[in-house]
Amino acid sequence: MKSPSWHRDEIILALDLYRTLDSKDMTKNNPKVIELSELLNELPIHERNMQNEKFRNTNGVQLKLSNFKYIDPDFAGKGMSGCSNQDKEVFFEFMGKDEELHAIASQIKLVISNKDINCKLNKIEDEEDYSAKEGKVIYKLHKLRERDRKINNKKKTQYFEKYGKLDCEVCGFDFQKSYGDLGIGFIEAHHRVPLSELNGEKTTKLNDLALVCSNCHRMLHRSVSIDELKKQIK
Template sequence: MEELILALELYFKLSPNQFEETNSQIIELSLLLNKRADILNLDKSEKFRNPVGVKSKLNNFLFLDKGKGRSNISTNDRLIWGEYSQNKQKLCQEAKIIRRGIEERSIPIQSSKAILDQEASDFPEGSIHYYIHKRHERNTKFIRQIKNTAEKNGQLHCEICGFDFHQTYGDIGKGFIECHHLKPLSEYDADEKTTKENLVLICSNCHKMVHKYRPWLGRNELKKILKN
């Protein structure tokens, strides 16, 4: 899905007569997709996401848009077109965070593949989004301070459903809780820091439910769902 988001972003930047494998922007996207594959440790052939393949994907979107070009459209092509073609602001935000994750290359290939195998396949925003989200969570000293303070005050439980890992799992769950950013990381400025108001201590189940929809469900919205 991430590759399709980047391809659709490029589709809206080019005119159909620019859909050539020699186009510099198509070549640039091809290189970016291969770089993403390296980060995720994906198997690649010599023709993996080459400029011809990128051109082909752009022509798929042309068919969905104008009814012109090739008609060999995948289900994912239609899903991405339906979700983003009428919301270019959302498309640009999604593409921004994907590009940011690829260009930073901040997570080693081996560890990122392990995360992918265990958890990332369930993260609706996509694996690159997931890595940025988890890196931001793990590397932010401020977040660790919030968790430590909550634990000292006996409040280290899910703010949505009240689940307490320590109470349920004993010592193995002591000190454990996840942290959700109310403001998506894709909307952060380059030097913007996380604030206490933008964080929610949350259990794994509620965290997945919050991310199930776009825009993400808010704290009160999910609480209402639980009450009903």
């Protein structure tokens, strides 16, 4: 079985390693290359039945680093061709932004290191229209935070006690007002903390959540803030 194409998260992790190693050290026997290979096998991205004994092994990691050499205009050698368009996109997106790249890579690693959260992320289905520079792992963590029923119910109770209704904090849509008894108590929770600030250890607080309608929620997941979306609606 052919291994699946490299995902954005995987490319970010490999590029972060590329930025920290000397060219001569980008070998399959380098402990950091071995460590990355093991890490890639823990990512909650690809279906387990798509992985085989060669999946993201040290040879594959070494080849990806060689692909970056081929793309890198500052590399004097040749590198290995055969890189993907996404390899090039991510490489040039973070060119000159090593600190930002490393911060995102570290964030992904922190989430993966939490075995309990990593297992839960595997159960969250992908969304076709999601788009986040931090990649799928952090986006899935965002979704996981939103699905915590206990904190969501507390947020709804707090909001209802203050305003006497559950309306969208962006557009004001009220499910009960529009759908009657069918809409009683219905509203969705959006994790307002930016993806770049999420990690696998932070506990969600009531102020981290916003109550929104389904339509606004989908728009907020297109990397738009609540204030920005409010302005667009007005």
